[in-house]
Amino acid sequence: MNKKLKLWELNRVSEEEFRQQEKFPLILILDDIRSLNNIGSFFRSADAFNVEKIYLCGITARPPHKEIHKTALGASETVAWEYRSSIVDLIRELQSQGTLVASIEQSEKTVLLQNINQLPEQRTALIFGNEVDGVNQEAINLSDCVIEIPQFGTKHSLNVSVCAGVVLWEFAKRYI
16 A cells, blocks of 8 residues: 655645755746736745746736735745846846746747756746747847747647646756
8 A cells, every 4th residue: 555645744844944945046937927826836836846036027916916825825925036027137137147048938949848958057047928928039039048848739838837847847857
């Protein structure tokens, strides 16, 4: 028999320990994300994958909000976040600090997700765009690279928060 663990048996860190622990050098940039549930899911995934910070840009809503909290389950209080109105200014600022900026999108020239080990191991900011329009072209133009998740079905995209979970796991494997 393989007994399912109870929540208290998982030996998770406390909220304060999480805030204090060294984070993986990963940043999420959410640009013009419309769905409050998606935003909450990003926070929850960022907590699970020990992300350094989330930047909320454009029309992306900010905590506190009950719809964000519903899916974040408190992660919006533990994951560091900041609002920036201009993604362009943010990209330039992060790049000036030596951060690799990668758009998660489909474009003419991409790095397939399974090949991210070809990217330099440095602090990385991952841009996720609007649920309908994706990452805006100006952000793609400024990005150091575009990362694409290979897909094998009839649909051409994943839900943006699902996309984040897939990408974050691949990056987290670099640090565990």
